Amino acid sequence: MPEQVEFGLDTFGDVTFDLEGRRLSHAETIRNAVEQAVLADSLGLDFFGVGEHHREEFAISAPEVVLAAIASRTERIHLGSAVTVLSSDDPVRVFQRFSELDAVSNGRAEVVLGRGSFIESFPLFGYDLAAYQELFDEKLELFAAIRDGGPITWTGRLRSPLEGQRIFPPIEGDRKLMTWVGVGGSPESVVRAARYGLPLMLAIIGGSPARFAPLSELYRKALAQFGHAPLPVGIHSPGHLAETDQQAKDEVWPNYRDLMNRIGRERGWGEATRSQFEGEAGPNGAMFAGAPETVAQKAARAIIAVGASRFDLKFSNGTLPHEWMLRSIRLYATEVVPRVRELLAERGYEPPAAIVPPIVGSSE
Numbered sequence: 517m518p519e520q521v522e523f524g525l526d527t528f529g530d531v532t533f534d535l536e537g538r539r540l541s542h543a544e545t546i547r548n549a550v551e552q553a554v555l556a557d558s559l560g561l562d563f564f565g566v567g568e569h570h571r572e573e574f575a576i577s578a579p580e581v582v583l584a585a586i587a588s589r590t591e592r593i594h595l596g597s598a599v600t601v602l603s604s605d606d607p608v609r610v611f612q613r614f615s616e617l618d619a620v621s622n623g624r625a626e627v628v629l630g631r632g633s634f635i636e637s638f639p640l641f642g643y644d645l646a647a648y649q650e651l652f653d654e655k656l657e658l659f660a661a662i663r664d665g666g667p668i669t670w671t672g673r674l675r676s677p678l679e680g681q682r683i684f685p686p687i688e689g690d691r692k693l694m695t696w697v698g699v700g701g702s703p704e705s706v707v708r709a710a711r712y713g714l715p716l717m718l719a720i721i722g723g724s725p726a727r728f729a730p731l732s733e734l735y736r737k738a739l740a741q742f743g744h745a746p747l748p749v750g751i752h753s754p755g756h757l758a759e760t761d762q763q764a765k766d767e768v769w770p771n772y773r774d775l776m777n778r779i780g781r782e783r784g785w786g787e788a789t790r791s792q793f794e795g796e797a798g799p800n801g802a803m804f805a806g807a808p809e810t811v812a813q814k815a816a817r818a819i820i821a822v823g824a825s826r827f828d829l830k831f832s833n834g835t836l837p838h839e840w841m842l843r844s845i846r847l848y849a850t851e852v853v854p855r856v857r858e859l860l861a862e863r864g865y866e867p868p869a870a871i872v873p874p875i876v877g878s879s880e
Contacts, residue, residue, distance in 0.1 A: 520870040521825055521860060523853045524563025525556050525845065526598040526752055527832040529576030530775070535837050545575035548838045550585050552831075555842060557590035559849035565598030565628065565752075565828060570636040573775065573834075580613040587621035596626030598752065598828070599698040599717075603651040604637035606675075607659040608683060614693055615685050623688065628717050629656060630698035631705075647674060653708070656697070660712040663692050696750065699731070706731050710738035715871075717750040718822060721830075724800045725751065725818035732822040736868060746869035748825035751818055755804030755829045756836065757811060757847035764805045765797050771834030772803075804829060808851035815852065816859035825867040827856070 531545050540548070553564040564586065566579040576582055583595045595617065600610055610627065618625035631652045638645050654672040661670055662683050671677040687693050696717040697709035709716045716735050718728050732749045739747060754772075758764035769790060776788040796803035804811045815827055831844050 520867050521819060521827065521857070521865075522562035522871055523848075523856070524561060524565060524594075524826060524828040525552075525848070526565040526567065526828045526830040527552065527576075528567035528569055528574045528598075528830070529582070530832040530834055530836070531573055531575050532832075532837055532841075533835045535839060539835075540838075542575040546582060548841075549576065549582060550589065552838075552841060552845060553586040553593070553595070554589050555845050556849065557593040559846065561593060561845075561849050561853070563594045563596065563626070563826065563828060565596050565626075567598040568601055568632070568637075569634060570640050571634065573778065580617050583617055583625070584620055587617065587624065590621075592624075594624045594626055594694075595621055596694070596696075597628050598830075599628040599630035599632065601632035601634075601637050602629045602655050602659065603631050603648065604641045604643045605655075607655045607662060608678075611659060611662045611683060611693070612685070615683075615687055618687055618693060619685060623691075626694040626696065628696040628698045629659065629714075630700075630719075633700065633719075650674065656708065656712065659695070660714070663695055665692070698752070701728070701731065703731065703734055706735045707738045710735050710744065711742055713739070713742070713744040713747065715748045715750065715869075717752055717826075717828075718824075720751055720753045720802045720818070722796065722802050725753070725802060726800070726821040729821050729823075732824075736823075748867070748869045748871045749823055750826035750828060751822060751824045752828045752830060753802050753804055753818070754833055755811060755831065755844075755848075756833055756840075757806070757808060757831075757844040757852065758840075759807060761806040761810050764807065765794070767840060768803075768805050768833050768836065769793055771836045773834075775834035808847050808855065811848075812852045812855035812859060816856050816863070816865075819856070819860065819867075820863065820865050823868045825869055825871050 529549050532540050556564050566582050568579050570577050579597045614625050614627045667680045667682050668678045696715045698717045699705040700719045756764050756768040773788045797805045
């Protein structure tokens with residue numbers, strides 16, 4: 517049934533300007549992110565994700581703190597990271613922080629683990645970039661063991677071993693912390709998620725979503741080979757909603773351009789152009805910017821192409837004003853999501869694996 521598909525929102529806490537052109541502080545941006553999540557909850561969306569970054573353009577470096585504040589003001593929406601950079605963190609502490617978030621939110625916590633597309637956290641926390649891949653491999657192995665529960669006995673190369681260690685607090689009830697692995701397009705990362713039996717979140721930020729279909733198929737085959745039952749696949753993509761396609765694109769383009777060019781200068785990319793942006797915002801690109809009907813049609817195609825169980829719109833794009841983002845959230849929740857459900861029903865779409873809601877109970 518189409519209701520098995522969930523719809524969420526992601527933000528990196530991009531530091532924004534207000535409608536008068538004043539740059540907001542990092543603190544103001546964080547408070548606005550909380551208000552955005554409160555609105556998303558009131559409109560019935562399924563998930564609100566907060567990304568971790570350690571650079572000037574983004575205000576949120578400790579997602580769990582912001583998510584705990586959101587949990588205190590919301591009732592049903594699930595709350596998670598987008599992503600948590602596990603490579604430069606400690607798996608024990610990550611689990612503890614999200615277990616506590618799960619407790620204060622009454623079972624609504626999720627975590628998306630990834631290597632991260634930015635590297636600022638490595639020197640900041642004293643990690644060697646030369647071990648970029650090995651750090652994630654080893655820490656994901658440990659996190660998966662912790663998530664399974666019980667005393668942990670584990671030995672790795674880059675972290676001190678654990679011998680019969682119990683991790684507190686545990687997740688409440690007879691369940692596990694909902695844990696996704698965020699992937700940007702690497703087949704090796706897809707197979708790694710399958711090996712540990714963790715749901716897959718595809719970061720589709722460029723090119724056609726359909727080109728990720730082989731990765732989701734690889735994931736499902738790998739799950740079967742590792743002896744796991746089918747698990748959900750999610751989509752994370754940028755977007756912006758307005759009353760018309762032109763308005764949405766005209767609003768998001770200069771903000772998106774400035775952010776991409778700033779990052780591009782660090783990474784040796786060429787300057788972003790409007791024609792490239794128009795291609796990404798077109799029917800076959802990864803930018804979901806437009807009027808509700810345009811975005812709904814595009815989202816339905818992407819969900820079907822990869823066999824997704826969740827679609828998360830990354831609604832923060834550079835310095836977009838808070839007021840525009842609130843409008844985008846409203847249009848997404850009240851017009852896009854119902855229309856996507858209609859389109860999926862018309863096409864007889866059922867996701868290969870549904871997201872099973874948690875059952876919170878006593879752990880005694």
